[in-house]
Amino acid sequence: QVHLVESGGGLAQPGGSLNLSCAASERTASTYAMGWFRQAPGKEREFVASISWNGYNTYYADSVTGRFTISRDNAKNAVYLRMNKVTPEDTAVYFCTLDLTLEYSDLASDWGSWGQGTQVTVSP
DSSP, rough: OOEEEEEEEEEETTTTOOOEEEEEESGGGEEEEEEEEETTTTTTEEEEEOTTSSSSOOEEEEETTTTEEEEEGGTTEEEEEOOOOOGGGOOEEEEEEEEEEOOOSSGGGOOOOOOEEEEEEEEE
16 A cells, blocks of 8 residues: 655635645555545545546546646656635645546545545635
């Protein structure tokens, strides 16, 4: 199982920006789809964005389309999430994920490897 470590969470004001990063422990992570989910208190984990192994295909939840951008750097075994125009509704723990077989899925149960999560709080 691939070990994933997120970083970059924190506090942002509404309308501001945050950058999340996720580093994978294995070089082979560059051959797998990776993604981001989030989980707010009392809610289920929900899909945010994912990216194919080569970066050619990206997928977004409707709630973040046009505001968030997912990207990856396979030379660094890393995936990133650029969050713009954040709102209090974006407050959640954000999890990095990877799967050995998926191209895309918005179901958390389909993804095999997870990071420990990083807290994002959007508040005035």
